Amino acid sequence: MKLFFTSIAKSFQDAFMVFLMWRERHIKEKTFVIILALLVGILAGVAALVLKTLIHLISHALTSNINIDEGSLLYLIYPAVGILLTMLFVRYVVRDNISHGVTRVLYAISQNKSRLKRHNMYSSVIASSITIGFGGSVGAEGPIVYTGAAIGSNLGRVFRLSPRILMILVGCGAAAGIAGIFKAPIAGMLFTLEVLMLDLTTVSVMPLLIASITAATVAYVATGYDAEFFFLQSEPFVTGRIPYVILLGLFLGFVSLYFTRSMNMMEGLFRKLGTPWRKMLVGGSVVALLVFLFPPLYGEGYSSIIDLLSGNTESIVNGSIFYKDRGSVWWILGFIAALVLLKSFATSATNGGGGVGGTFAPSLYVGCMAGFFFAYFINTVFGLDLSTKNFALMGMAGVMSGVMHAPLMGIFLTAELTGGYELFLPLLIVSAISYGTIKFFEPYSIYTMRLAHEGKLITHHKDKAVLTLLKIDNVIETDFVAVRPDMNLKEMVNAISRSSRNLFPVIGDDGKLLGVVILDEIRNIMFRPDLYKRMYVNQFMSIPPAKVEVGQSMETVMKTFDATGAWNLPVVEEGRYVGFVSKSKIFNSYRRVLRHYSED
Numbered sequence: 001m002k003l004f005f006t007s008i009a010k011s012f013q014d015a016f017m018v019f020l021m022w023r024e025r026h027i028k029e030k031t032f033v034i035i036l037a038l039l040v041g042i043l044a045g046v047a048a049l050v051l052k053t054l055i056h057l058i059s060h061a062l063t064s065n066i067n068i069d070e071g072s073l074l075y076l077i078y079p080a081v082g083i084l085l086t087m088l089f090v091r092y093v094v095r096d097n098i099s100h101g102v103t104r105v106l107y108a109i110s111q112n113k114s115r116l117k118r119h120n121m122y123s124s125v126i127a128s129s130i131t132i133g134f135g136g137s138v139g140a141e142g143p144i145v146y147t148g149a150a151i152g153s154n155l156g157r158v159f160r161l162s163p164r165i166l167m168i169l170v171g172c173g174a175a176a177g178i179a180g181i182f183k184a185p186i187a188g189m190l191f192t193l194e195v196l197m198l199d200l201t202t203v204s205v206m207p208l209l210i211a212s213i214t215a216a217t218v219a220y221v222a223t224g225y226d227a228e229f230f231f232l233q234s235e236p237f238v239t240g241r242i243p244y245v246i247l248l249g250l251f252l253g254f255v256s257l258y259f260t261r262s263m264n265m266m267e268g269l270f271r272k273l274g275t276p277w278r279k280m281l282v283g284g285s286v287v288a289l290l291v292f293l294f295p296p297l298y299g300e301g302y303s304s305i306i307d308l309l310s311g312n313t314e315s316i317v318n319g320s321i322f323y324k325d326r327g328s329v330w331w332i333l334g335f336i337a338a339l340v341l342l343k344s345f346a347t348s349a350t351n352g353g354g355g356v357g358g359t360f361a362p363s364l365y366v367g368c369m370a371g372f373f374f375a376y377f378i379n380t381v382f383g384l385d386l387s388t389k390n391f392a393l394m395g396m397a398g399v400m401s402g403v404m405h406a407p408l409m410g411i412f413l414t415a416e417l418t419g420g421y422e423l424f425l426p427l428l429i430v431s432a433i434s435y436g437t438i439k440f441f442e443p444y445s446i447y448t449m450r451l452a453h454e455g456k457l458i459t460h461h462k463d464k465a466v467l468t469l470l471k472i473d474n475v476i477e478t479d480f481v482a483v484r485p486d487m488n489l490k491e492m493v494n495a496i497s498r499s500s501r502n503l504f505p506v507i508g509d510d511g512k513l514l515g516v517v518i519l520d521e522i523r524n525i526m527f528r529p530d531l532y533k534r535m536y537v538n539q540f541m542s543i544p545p546a547k548v549e550v551g552q553s554m555e556t557v558m559k560t561f562d563a564t565g566a567w568n569l570p571v572v573e574e575g576r577y578v579g580f581v582s583k584s585k586i587f588n589s590y591r592r593v594l595r596h597y598s599e600d
Contacts, residue, residue, distance in 0.1 A: 020160060033165055036155055037207035040169060041176045041214025043155075044148035048180030048215065049222050051125045051140050051147075058133025059299055071321035075135065075292040079350070080284030082134020086127050087280050087354030094123045099351055101146030101358060102447045105174060106196060108153070114166035115157065120150030127356035135291050135298040137346035141181055142358020145191075148177030148215075171198045172211035178413075180215035183228055187413035188212040194406035195447060229302070231309045231418035235387035237426055244386060248374050249398055249430040253437020255340065255370045256402025259363065260438070260446050262344040270352030283353015290346045295320050296339055297346045300361040304339075305368045308392045309418065313376075329380055336373045340366055359446060363403040364396050364417075371395015393420050397427045398434035405438075405445035407431040473550070475586050476571050478579040482507045483537050485514055489525065490532035492517065503568055505577050506541045513570055513577040515541035547572050548581055557581065 023032060066072045090098060096117065098104075101124055108116050124143035132140055152173030156166040171192040179188030189212045192198050198208075273279045291297050296304040296316055307315045317335055347362040375391035378384055393414060401410030410431045415421050442449070481499040483492060485506055495504060502519035522540050525531055545564035548557055550573040560569065561583055571578045 023159075029161075029165070032159075033161075033168060033207050034210060036152075036159070036169060037172045037211040038214055040148070040152045040155060040172045041179075041211035042218060043151045044144070044173050044176035044211070045180035045215035045218030047121075047125060047147050047151065048144050048177055049219060051129055051144055052181060054125070054129035055132045055140060055299070058129060059135075062134065063298070068318035071292065072295075073292070075295060075298065076288045079135035079137070079287040079291050079298070082131050082136050083280055083284045083287065083350065083353045083355045085134070086131045086136075086356055087276060089127055089130065090123075090354065090356065091276060094119055094127070096123070098124050098127060098143075098146065099356055100447075101142040101356075102174075102195065105146060105149045105170065106448060108149070109167055109170060109196065109198075113163040114153055114170045116146075116150040116153040116170070118150070118154055120146055121154060122147070124356060128358075131350065131355035131357050132299050135287070136350040136355040136357055137287060137291065137297045137299070137301070137343065137362065138350045138355060138357020139300055139359060139361025139364075140357065141178060141360030143356060144177035144181050145174045145358070146177075148173035148175075148180075152176075152211075167198065168204045168207055171196055171204065172207050175208050176211040176215035179212040180219050182413060182417055183216055183219045183223075184413050184416035185209075185212040185216040187409050187416055188215065190406065190409040190412055194409050195404055195445065197448075227419040228417045229306050229309055231389070231393060231420050235390060237387075237390060237423055241386065241426070242429065244375075244378065244391075245394065245426045245429050246433060248371065248391060248394060249433025250437055251374055252367065252370055252395060252398030252430060252434040253402050255366065256363075256399050256434055256438045257441050258341075259344045259366055259399065259403055260442055263348045263359070263446060264449070266345060266348030267352060270348070273352075276354060279352055280354045283349045283351075283355070286349035287346055287353065287355075290342055290349075293321065294335070294339055294342060297343060301343075301365040302361070305365060305392075305396075308368055308372050309389055311389055313372075313388070329376075333373065333377060333380065336369050336376070340369045340373060343369075359403065360400075363400045367395040367397065367399030368392045369395070370399060390423060390426070393418055393423060394426050394430045398430040401431035402434040402438040403446050405435065405442075405448075407435040410435075475581050476579040477582065477585060480505055480580055482577065483517060484508075485536070485538035485541065487537045488533055489522075489535040492522070492537055493526055493532070496526065503580065505570060505580070506537055507577050511576040513544075513547070513572050513575065514538075516544050516570065517541050544570050549573070550578060554586070558586070 027035075062074070062078055066074060090096070096119065098120065105116070108114055124146045128138070128140055128143035132138060149170045150173065152169035152171070153166055156169040161169070174196055175188035175192040177188070178191045179185040182188070189208045192208055198204060270279055270283065273282060287297075295318065304316055307313075313332060316332065316339075320335075343362050343366050347357070347359060350357060369392075371394050372388050372392040374395070375386040375388045379386055379388070396417075397410040397414035400413065401407040404410065408431075411424070411427045414427060415424065420427075480501050480503060481495050482505050483495050485508065487495070492504075496519065504517040504519075505513055506515040506517060508514050517537060517540065521542065525535065525540070545566050546560050546569055548560060548569050548571045550571060557569075567584075568580050568582045571581050
């Protein structure tokens with residue numbers, strides 16, 4: 001039986017290789033990439049549909065019988081159970097870290113030749129549906145980006161495509177995931193350009209468009225053509241409100257900064273907790289308590305967004321122990337302010353405790369609440385009549401633009417989610433100001449800052465992108481003749497005769513680099529036989545202007561070259577000599593990678 005299946009597998013493999021050779025002869029690579037983009041769009045759209053359905057089924061089964069006019073102790077149980085089940089699934093079934101999906105996609109693009117593991121095509125869908133369905137205060141968008149990117153990566157690897165094409169297919173999968181889960185094809189494409197930072201070239205533009213449109217079409221066919229969030233603009237926007245829109249943009253910029261900083265602080269605290277079980281206990285307890293006190297923090301929170309966009313303000317306290325106070329204007333303000341301040345803690349506690357989810361939905365949620373709070377507060381204090389619905393909508397675009405550092409995506413995603421295209425001008429103003437405000441304090445988005453601090457981030461800056469793709473290990477030269485500090489000048493001359501280099505590392509008995517001998521600096525004494533027995537290497541060696549550590553980013557290495565003016569620098573690992581790196585070697589590698597990276 002085993003021989004039979006082995007024979008079948010070999011026959012299939014042979015047939016597939018024949019197909020690959022036929023494809024190379026008859027289908028151009030650009031055409032084949034478009035075909036694969038269509039397939040990636042379909043698969044990612046279906047994955048998004050499955051994820052949304054699972055979340056809805058689990059959430060509805062758990063919360064459909066909860067009374068809205070009083071607090072429920074079930075909120076103290078569900079989120080913790082969901083985090084526990086997710087942690088067990090990830091730890092004992094997946095056996096891999098699948099949190100921070102968007103960051104891991106960025107890492108795969110910049111450091112792993114756009115290769116993602118096969119289980120990423122389904123593991124995030126299962127894990128996040130459990131987390132969110134049970135009340136984890138995160139979003140499904142990060143996991144679906146991870147899933148779509150993994151679909152694109154693995155499909156490209158099946159057909160033996162190059163890393164450059166894999167990068168495009170990863171972008172197609174990510175764009176399709178966003179387009180499918182939000183019914184927002186334009187936002188899906190802009191996500192790939194602004195967040196994943198893929199260059200828009202003649203090769204990438206069509207696949208990205210096709211994947212996004214295909215995934216959105218799958219969503220439209222399956223669930224209808226209604227916008228994700230119902231929004232009817234009953235109050236038209238007038239130019240007299242522009243000053244308040246500008247103030248809103250500034251306010252949302254600082255809200256975005258608070259969201260980002262508090263998320264990072266909480267992540268740092270959870271990293272210090274040590275064992276996964278301790279993290280699960282703390283994270284589950286924090287989320288359960290917050291959801292019990294503030295039920296709108298349950299899951300993605302989209303129902304609360306829909307209520308505020310529909311003008312149904314008092315429903316925000318449904319299911320809360322504070323339900324009886326829903327008629328108080330100031331109580332509503334305080335409740336919504338608490339949601340804005342606590343959402344980041346609930347989100348980071350969910351992920352830190354072992355749950356799986358993203359920050360898309362939380363940023364939309366915080367933006368909606370913050371925009372509503374801004375208008376509601378001004379109306380209450382100053383007696384104005386700002387449209388709370390319109391400002392809630394603008395808030396969604398503003399916080400997403402700030403947190404993701406993606407103003408165009410924030411604008412179009414909000415418009416596509418709600419159909420609020422009539423507010424395009426204020427959406428532009430709010431997004432631009434919010435983005436500009438947080439950019440002054442945080443140069444990187446919530447997704448990219450982890451990689452940026454490690455020097456592993458590809459950016460739109462072409463020079464930095466190429467330097468990121470270069471690795472110090474690939475440019476180290478080791479054909480230098482090493483000398484010892486106790487060697488006399490005669491032995492040094494013999495070493496020079498065996499070498500084709502004009503640079504000689506001086507190595508101690510423990511292998512550590514003590515200095516260097518530069519041929520030009522000893523040329524005046526190397527032809528004096530009377531000094532051969534009297535002078536030693538430790539007398540004429542010099543200290544290099546700087547040393548390069550193994551593992552340093554190429555951008556750091558080039559800054560060291562610029563600061564020292566050197567042409568060659570020694571490479572060490574914990575002080576032990578490894579080799580030399582030269583500008584000429586780096587420039588040659590740079591040109592080679594740049595040609596490959598820029599091919600259309």
